[in-house]
Amino acid sequence: MSEKRRLRILVAKPGLDGHDRGAKVVARALSDAGYEVVYTGLHQTPEMIAVAAVQEAVDAVGLSIMSGAHMTLFPAVLEALRKHGGGDIVVFGGGIVPDDDVEELKKAGVATIFRPGATTQEIIDWVEKEVRK
Amino acid sequence: MSDPQKTADAVLKGNVRIAARLMRDLDDVCPSAIEVMKRIYPHTGRAFLLGVTGNPGAGKSTVVDALISLYRAQQKRVGVVAVDPSSPFSGGAILGDRIRMQRHATDSGVFIRSLATRGHLGGLSRSTSDVASVLDAMGFDVVIIETVGVGQDEVEVVSQVDASIVVTVPGLGDDIQAIKAGILEIADILVVNKSDREGADRTVRDLVSMLELRGHDSAPVEIVRTVATTGKGIDELANAIERFRARNSDDSAARSRKRAEVTVRELVLDKFRRLTDGELRAHLDLLEAVARRTLDPYSAAETMIQHIGKKSD
Known part of the structure; x- marks a missing residue:
């Protein structure tokens, strides 16, 4: 059953920055790869993202963060997911995040972070390998 | 998801996480979800x-x-x-x-x-x-x-x-x-x-x-x-x-009956569709014969229906 299951991924932009082009490109690419993408739009609080992810029963949450607030927002989303019973949902992200921060976020439970230059194919390959388990 | 009664009870109590997963299983047509729905239906x-x-x-x-x-x-x-x-x-x-x-x-x-x-x-x-x-x-x-x-x-x-x-x-x-x-x-x-x-x-x-x-x-x-x-x-x-x-409060019962008819018909047709697909795959020889015109499609269809009838008894 699991190999045939159609993956569902929530794409969200937490926080205050309004740069949603990247999120939209990724949402589109994931949809073209055959996934069902729940897109929640801009200015989402970690709580809103977590509740939506749980109600939508997604396999993964992809966050786009360009504001520099990644060290606050990623852990807050992880925390909110755990609170709402969605601790098993994979969290990954994209944005401008320095090397050191990537390592620290991975330790905190973020699965991976795609940085500028990553192709949509890389993201899809990663999803196939890490989310479809 | 293992015990359908437990899942149904959690849904009836309003458990968001379990209900959301049940919806996912329904969307993915998992047989286990049907067992849960059988228990939930009386409460709808x-x-x-x-x-x-x-x-x-x-x-x-x-x-x-x-x-x-x-x-x-x-x-x-x-x-x-x-x-x-x-x-x-x-x-x-x-x-x-x-x-x-x-x-x-x-x-x-x-x-x-x-x-x-x-x-x-x-x-x-x-x-x-x-x-x-x-x-x-x-x-x-x-x-x-x-x-x-x-x-x-x-x-x-x-x-x-x-x-x-x-x-x-x-x-x-x-x-x-x-x-x-x-x-x-x-x-x-x-x-x-x-x-x-x-x-x-x-x-x-x-x-x-x-x-x-x-x-x-x-x-x-x-x-x-x-x-x-x-x-x-x-x-x-x-x-x-x-x-x-x-x-329209008077004909809400009629609406419910109509909805029941539509729902049951869809489920039956769905089952037959899947049985039909299975029979078609199992009798490629019949299809081949129709393609070569050594058999007509009407007779082939009747043969298939007989096979399906035997299976669903």
Whole structure:
């Protein structure tokens, strides 16, 4: 059953920055790869993202963060997911995040972070390998 | 997911995580989900089911968002099933109806679920009515089903709900081409959204004259003007819905029977479709014979039906 299951991924932009082009490109690419993408739009609080992810029963949450607030927002989303019973949902992200921060976020439970230059194919390959388990 | 009774009990108690996973299993056609639904079904039938359909871009999601606010102000709990189309090429989908409703995301009295059509025609996904039933069983007072943006024959929603709203907007062209025929016939209430735009009067007039073309014994259909982004007209829409409910309280039993008929027929046809697919694969020789014209397709079909009949005994 699991190999045939159609993956569902929530794409969200937490926080205050309004740069949603990247999120939209990724949402589109994931949809073209055959996934069902729940897109929640801009200015989402970690709580809103977590509740939506749980109600939508997604396999993964992809966050786009360009504001520099990644060290606050990623852990807050992880925390909110755990609170709402969605601790098993994979969290990954994209944005401008320095090397050191990537390592620290991975330790905190973020699965991976795609940085500028990553192709949509890389993201899809990663999803196939890490989310479809 | 192992014990169907435990899952059903958790859903009936309103467990969001377990209910959401059940919806996923229903969407994925897991046999285990059917076992849960058998236990949940007796607890359904309490929610008011409201269908919202209409042209792409007419503002269906924004109308739904405004209705959520209104019903929440009345202390009613609201479930929403929002359907968007799957791509026929990739099978993927972008489910974006939530964007308009996300301000209700953290309200525990609201549950929003997005579904993709997954190749199902008619403006809904195959799983839509089951997902609505789960929300019903969870105790949501109102369950709103928002269809994909429809053209002229995506009218399946009418068989699943207690009342259907059709949303349109001014300026779609002469005689409101896009909502003629089937889609207009299913409307219990017509909404002209974005009615602050030029051409709203004309659109209302066109709708009135189209309604007049129907027979004298046709049920009355109210036309409500809204500007959903500001909430204007939403009170009036809710009142129109209440008036419709009051007028039709007598035949709610008939609606339920009709819905039961549609649901059971779909399940039976679905089963036969799968049996048929299996038989076709198992008798490629018959198909080959038809292709070579050593056998006619009518006789081949009769043979298949006999095989299926033996199997389903």
